[in-house]
Amino acid sequence: MSGKRLQPRKEPQQVRGELTRQRILAAAARVFAELGYAAGTTNRIAERARVSIGSLYQYYPNKDAILVALAARHLDAGAETLRRHRETAGPPETLYGALRELVHVAVQNHLDDPQLLRVLADQAPRSAELLEQVARYEEERVASVRELLERSPETRVSNVDMAARIVVNTVELLVHKLIAGPEPLDLPAFEDELTAMLTRYATAGSERSSGLGRPVG
Amino acid sequence: MSGKRLQPRKEPQQVRGELTRQRILAAAARVFAELGYAAGTTNRIAERARVSIGSLYQYYPNKDAILVALAARHLDAGAETLRRHRETAGPPETLYGALRELVHVAVQNHLDDPQLLRVLADQAPRSAELLEQVARYEEERVASVRELLERSPETRVSNVDMAARIVVNTVELLVHKLIAGPEPLDLPAFEDELTAMLTRYATAGSERSSGLGRPVG
DNA sequence: GTCTATACCCGGATAGAC
DNA sequence: GTCTATCCGGGTATAGAC
Structure with a gap:
């Protein structure tokens, strides 16, 4: 019971989440386009999206x-x-x-x-x-x-x-x-x-x- | 200098070699057709051609x-x-x-x-x-x-x-x-x-x- | 909720016996 | 000249710290 935090954190869970989701998708689009599906690895996609590989798998199961x-x-x-x-x-x-x-x-x-x-x-x-x-x-x-x-x-x-x-x-x-x-x-x-x-x-x-x-x- | 082998071995090096070469190629055609390029592995090709993986690489470098x-x-x-x-x-x-x-x-x-x-x-x-x-x-x-x-x-x-x-x-x-x-x-x-x-x-x-x-x- | 580190797997290719 | 066994790299996906 220590809170003095009304209006807490706006709604970052939703907004920022969707944002990075789009970043990943955009990165995937470019990587696949340039390298093809096989050579377009998830590591490369994550890198391009400036997101760690772990985060990527939190947004897409595979x-x-x-x-x-x-x-x-x-x-x-x-x-x-x-x-x-x-x-x-x-x-x-x-x-x-x-x-x-x-x-x-x-x-x-x-x-x-x-x-x-x-x-x-x-x-x-x-x-x-x-x-x-x-x-x-x-x-x-x-x-x-x-x-x-x-x-x-x-x-x-x-x-x-x-x-x-x-x-x-x-x-x-x-x-x-x-x-x-x-x-x-x-x-x-x-x-x-x-x-x-x-x-x-x-x-x-x-x-x-x-x-x-x-x-x- | 021990030979009593005239007409030695017909020419198996050439003929049988070309034959297995064709077997490999035929197997590759079927495997690629069925599974695509990525999933069509060399192991699978060799298996289908009834040839070991080692032999396959003797006929094709990669x-x-x-x-x-x-x-x-x-x-x-x-x-x-x-x-x-x-x-x-x-x-x-x-x-x-x-x-x-x-x-x-x-x-x-x-x-x-x-x-x-x-x-x-x-x-x-x-x-x-x-x-x-x-x-x-x-x-x-x-x-x-x-x-x-x-x-x-x-x-x-x-x-x-x-x-x-x-x-x-x-x-x-x-x-x-x-x-x-x-x-x-x-x-x-x-x-x-x-x-x-x-x-x-x-x-x-x-x-x-x-x-x-x-x-x- | 984002990271690092890594487990796990599998495919291509090679070594070396026979 | 064909095999078995294996190395090696790299890619997917996960574990667990922060």
């Missing part, structure tokens, strides 16, 4: 959990990117517009830390949980594109299922690879060309019928 | 060398696939034919061991040597496609450089991912659709002008 947290953060960012885009651009009206949105959002979503994203996609340990989560997400997008193709009167593809898989994966993979690649990329040109390819594919050359900005060629 | 050998073997197979294809089909005459060949050869080249190919492409430790070798190979193919696009009168793309990069990478990445994927793939349909996408892109919907087998749509 190395894998850090990667999962990073992945979750990326998925959230993806949804957020789409939301913000629609906030100004509105929902797409034409097939061309939808495909352009698909491409644009993917590009935006990979601009911040392409290297890390590549590690996440390529070297992530295929834990059943994470694997399933990603698969479900992809399935979702494929279904959405398939629906888009079916609904749109401009569509000319013969095999809608296959087309949807091809479109989604093409965007995803190309963006991953080309943005993360060593040589700098002319982003607007890239978006234009990729969107053009997808649109011409989906409409079999009848892209005049939609609200195409520039009738390429 | 783990990485095994991976490089595997990669080299794949590149050779690629060239061979192309050669055999042209042997019966002849060189492509039209833009459509060239793109179809590009797709078909890529698919054929990934049919034998897709899992392994994925490990090779994704998890290979980025040793400068291997990295450069792959980059050069890709640059080669991009240049070839660019030339193809420039030469062909049917071409309608606005940005030839970008288009060539997109085409080559799309084929490479899609084939990797979709063939290695869990769900079975309708190969002929896949080849048809992918070729259609690339052709429509390159010719901007004027694919009627070439020797197109089926005017899709």
